[in-house]
Amino acid sequence: MERLFIANRGEIAVRVIRSARELGLRTVLAVSEPDEKSRAAQLADEYRLIGPAPASKSYLDQSAVLAAALDSGCDAVHPGYGFLSENARFAAAVMEAGLTWVGPSPEAIELMGDKARARDAARRAGVPILKGSEGAVGHGEDLLAEGREIGYPLVVKASAGGGGRGIRLVATEQELVPTVEVAQAEARAAFGSADVYLERFLGRARHVEVQILGDGQDAIHLGDRDCSMQRRQQKILEEAPAPALPDAVRERIQQSSVELARECHYRGLGTVEFLYDPESHEAAFIEMNTRLQVEHPVTEMVTGLDLVREQLLVAGEGKLPLSQDQVQFRGHAFEFRLNAEDPASGFMPSPGTLERLDWPGGPGVRIDSGFVAGSVVAPFYDSLLAKLIVWDASRAEAIARSLRALDEVDVEGVKTTLPLLTALIQRPELRDVEHHSKFIETTPGLLGDVA
Incomplete structure (x- = not known):
């Protein structure tokens, strides 16, 4: 693998470019017309225009994306997340063209993409299911x-x-x-x-998940996360490791996730998702996401691993780059998804020009973003502005550091979810791990308080 084609945009494109360059790979980025001046386009070694603004005519146009990858002389394709990342037909087309697909096999994508078949595979692997x-x-x-x-x-x-x-x-x-x-x-x-x-249906369940890494034959886990803070069933705040999880439950979901990866000959990064009922201590399989997750940085912060690097190494070398006993866990991390949306108006998107954009810093604070001051937040794509990731030695210390970091964020030109994120990290329910996946929509006055 020498030239990597990145079939994505925004912060995840920036993220992949950085890891690829550290491995000595040249990067070529797919861009739509509005993204030609993006931060990701500036960082890539080259970029290829694949179409106009609508995703259906650019990032989701399989023939245009594959043609650009081949025309640019790339020997591998990284799909990021979203868009074509879980499209088995596109993965197969990439491989049939003689390129390396940085992800699981088309068969594994297809199997896990069918949620009913995925349940059957999970049952065979001994994964607890609802x-x-x-x-x-x-x-x-x-x-x-x-x-x-x-x-x-x-x-x-x-x-x-x-x-x-x-x-x-x-x-x-x-x-x-x-x-x-x-x-x-x-x-x-x-x-x-x-x-x-x-x-x-589990009404007050928490959403927990296990990060796995496989090479098609063997697999390991990279710990777990809690993604219970959601709006409209979309994650907004995540943390690792999952707090207040009994040791027996944690061990079972981790080990059964590894067995599921082995069962489907999984290659690359994947995430096995569960619902956890704190009252019955029951954890049950929801689905497996066959791609790099948006929330992967919290796992990186507590393991010290570069997950994109590990993903690229598996794709290039065909074997696991590390063993289970080499994975060590330290401290606690939170990720906050800062979106260009108005929480007080039903999370309506808020496109516009970023007139001011100042990020926090200091020990244990990381920003993943595809925007800089002056960038335009287009109405055509996901509203994610940045991910603020915060680490500290304990969960309580990570909460305190998160509050400080959120207070330093300064964005002008668009409305954002910053007030909601600041309110959530201060909630006693989060501190005491009494929140659940329906917390935001069932807590009276919460959204009104951030207007």
Whole structure:
């Protein structure tokens, strides 16, 4: 591997460029027309224009992206996260063109992309799973019988869904059939497949996940994270390691995640996600994300590892670059996703020009961003401005340092989620680990307080 094509934008493109250059790789970046003057385009050795602003005509245009990678003489493609990162067809096309795909095999992507099949694979690997339907649901009385067997409330999930999309809550049996019909129509429109399945609902559960790294034969874990602070089922604040997790639960989800990676011959970085019920101490499999996660920096902070570097080494050398006993954990880290959104107005996007942009510094403070002062936040893409990552020796110290770092952030020109992040890190529920994945939307007055 000598020339790496990066099929992404923003902070993750910057992140990959830095790790690649430290490994001596030249980088070529895919850019849309609005991104030609971006920070990532400035840092890459070269860039290739792949299309106009809409993602469907640029970053999601598989033929344009692959043609640019081949035309630029690259021998590998890194998809980042989002866009084409979990597209099995694109991964296969990259490999068929003779390029190295920095990610899992198309077969593993396809398997884990089908949430019903992923549940079956998890069951075979000994991963704890929530009670639910065996594969896609049926119709009529069969569907109602499945609902009674699982119990209410339950959730309907799109088999091909992901990222918190394609999920609907069902409180009673009377709601099941119409909800499934609506979910099937939505799933067909959004994911190209109408298959949905049922799963028991945990109302006040925490969202925990395990980072794994595999080479197609063996696998290791790189610890766990808690991603329970979410809005609209999208993560906004993460931490590592997952706090207040019983040792037995932590060991089980870590080891079973490794077994799942081995079961599907997983290569590269992946994340196995769970719901954890603090009352019953039950952890249950949700899904496996077959890519680099947005929240990977908190794992880097507590392990001292460069996860993108490890990902590139596995792709290039075909074997794990380190063993499980070489992975050491130290301290505690938080990640705050600073988005150009208005929390007081339903998280409406807030595009515009960044008239001022000052980031915090000091020991244990890191900023991952694709923007500088004067940059334009375009309305065409994800609203993420930056990730503020904070580390300290203990969770309490990391909370104190986070509050100081958030206070130093200064952004002018767009509205941001900074007031919400500042409010969340001060909540006693977070300090005492009493928060859950529905905390933001079920806490009265929280969003009003940050107006």
